[in-house]
Amino acid sequence: MSTPARGLTSETNQVKNEMKTKRPATARTLHRQIGWVAAFVAMAWALTGFLHPVMSWTAPRPAVQAPPYGGQIRTLPDIPGQFLDKSGQIRTVQVRLVTIGGRPYWMSTDPSMTRKTVADALTGEAAPEAEEAHAIALARHYAALPEAGVRSVEIIDRFNTEYPQINRLLPVWRVAFETPEGLAVYVDTGADRLAAVTDGRRRALLWVFQNAHTLKFLGFAEPLRVALLAGLILSVIATSLIGAALLLKAKGRGLRKAHTLAAWAALPFILTFTVSGMFHLFVTMGPGQALPPPGVFSLADLAAPRPGPGSLYGLIATAGPDGKPVWRIETGGGIAYQGAATGHSDADRARAIAGAGPEAAVSLVTRFGRDYSFANKRLPVMRVEGPEGPVFVDVREGLIAAAPRKSALQKAEGWSFDVLHKWEFLRPIGTKNRDYLLMTTVGVIFLTAALGLALLPRRRRKQPRG
Numbered sequence: 001m002s003t004p005a006r007g008l009t010s011e012t013n014q015v016k017n018e019m020k021t022k023r024p025a026t027a028r029t030l031h032r033q034i035g036w037v038a039a040f041v042a043m044a045w046a047l048t049g050f051l052h053p054v055m056s057w058t059a060p061r062p063a064v065q066a067p068p069y070g071g072q073i074r075t076l077p078d079i080p081g082q083f084l085d086k087s088g089q090i091r092t093v094q095v096r097l098v099t100i101g102g103r104p105y106w107m108s109t110d111p112s113m114t115r116k117t118v119a120d121a122l123t124g125e126a127a128p129e130a131e132e133a134h135a136i137a138l139a140r141h142y143a144a145l146p147e148a149g150v151r152s153v154e155i156i157d158r159f160n161t162e163y164p165q166i167n168r169l170l171p172v173w174r175v176a177f178e179t180p181e182g183l184a185v186y187v188d189t190g191a192d193r194l195a196a197v198t199d200g201r202r203r204a205l206l207w208v209f210q211n212a213h214t215l216k217f218l219g220f221a222e223p224l225r226v227a228l229l230a231g232l233i234l235s236v237i238a239t240s241l242i243g244a245a246l247l248l249k250a251k252g253r254g255l256r257k258a259h260t261l262a263a264w265a266a267l268p269f270i271l272t273f274t275v276s277g278m279f280h281l282f283v284t285m286g287p288g289q290a291l292p293p294p295g296v297f298s299l300a301d302l303a304a305p306r307p308g309p310g311s312l313y314g315l316i317a318t319a320g321p322d323g324k325p326v327w328r329i330e331t332g333g334g335i336a337y338q339g340a341a342t343g344h345s346d347a348d349r350a351r352a353i354a355g356a357g358p359e360a361a362v363s364l365v366t367r368f369g370r371d372y373s374f375a376n377k378r379l380p381v382m383r384v385e386g387p388e389g390p391v392f393v394d395v396r397e398g399l400i401a402a403a404p405r406k407s408a409l410q411k412a413e414g415w416s417f418d419v420l421h422k423w424e425f426l427r428p429i430g431t432k433n434r435d436y437l438l439m440t441t442v443g444v445i446f447l448t449a450a451l452g453l454a455l456l457p458r459r460r461r462k463q464p465r466g
Helices: 004-059 080-087 129-145 201-215 216-247 255-286 345-353 408-421 424-429 431-462
Strands: 094-100 105-107 115-120 150-156 172-176 184-188 195-197 313-320 325-331 334-338 360-364 379-386 391-394 401-403
Touching: 004 105, 004 129, 004 201, 004 255, 080 105, 080 115, 094 129, 105 129, 129 150, 129 184, 129 195, 129 379, 172 255, 172 345, 172 424, 184 391, 195 201, 216 255, 216 424, 255 408, 255 431, 334 345, 334 360, 345 379, 408 424
Parallel strands: none
Antiparallel strands: 094 105, 094 313, 105 115, 150 172, 172 184, 184 195, 313 325, 325 334, 360 379, 379 391, 391 401
């Protein structure tokens, strides 16, 4: 009589054991199924994250940081409008006197055209080839390559993989030199400014980083790129969270134990990198903050500059608040303005461009910092304090260089990306030391994903058949 009871107990225990094994097995199965994708994605992102400091360390540096010194202007040319009118140009955002090959030229910027309009300031003849010559001279100056052969010269009017959007300035000239490393220098002829320096190694690393880390190759279909990135990020987050639950009861030896130990170390960093990356993706997708364009004025309104006594070093005209041209005249005695109120200064001009009142505080910014980062490119600029935050003005070009007004969401995203993704809070210990810690961390993430990937085929072989 006791045999059926023992059999019933045995069957009950078997059912309980099956139930116990099935519940965690579901989580393990999901972890394994998503893990195939998540492991490869995590390894790719870890590898490119490791490369990011390497790109910074090995990036070519300009031999010269400051723009070339134009020297004293000894002969004041005639009214530039008379010369530039011959080109058919009617309106412009900037006219300036520039020295190219020791000869003065008037250079005018039409916002609807990629190239500048250039006229010989002594003869009035059009000089379309002068801008390219000036671009080459600027590139030679910044690279300190006065004799190197020029491989190619081209004008760039849109951002690309080699010259990404973080560089801000467009249009620019790309001058490639005949050097072993394939050096190329990007310059802005509108302000004699250096835009970027690159070489063959940086181009290769940048191509790998942009295409593997941000799927830049899908830039032609931005919604698809964002959706795919979001899906890949979610796969890593889901795999990590399921793995975290499994870690609480994880046992094993060999590869399994190594994966468990690495996962404990990597888990918080995987989650902070992915969550901050997702936050960054959705807050920053779409067009960025649009700065007001520089003012436009008519060439017909451009009067002859009257620099007065003293040595003349710079002449540049931009649009005033009323749409009329204003000359900024740089002499040995300082800066003077023509076409504005008497006694007008750079501070007054900055207030006018920023739309600020006469009492707004203005200060000169000569180096990049937290409020005005390297990404903004232009220096020096004037900082104009306002009720919604500072506005940074380039008085030479007559435009707003940056107006970092952010919503609460944008501020939160900026903090998240700087602190959780880029570890900017570790800058006090030194950039190199911070990079070493970051590289060690992504190395642990890579190891965790690689060990998990190595375990997947073994787990599949151990699954019961039938």
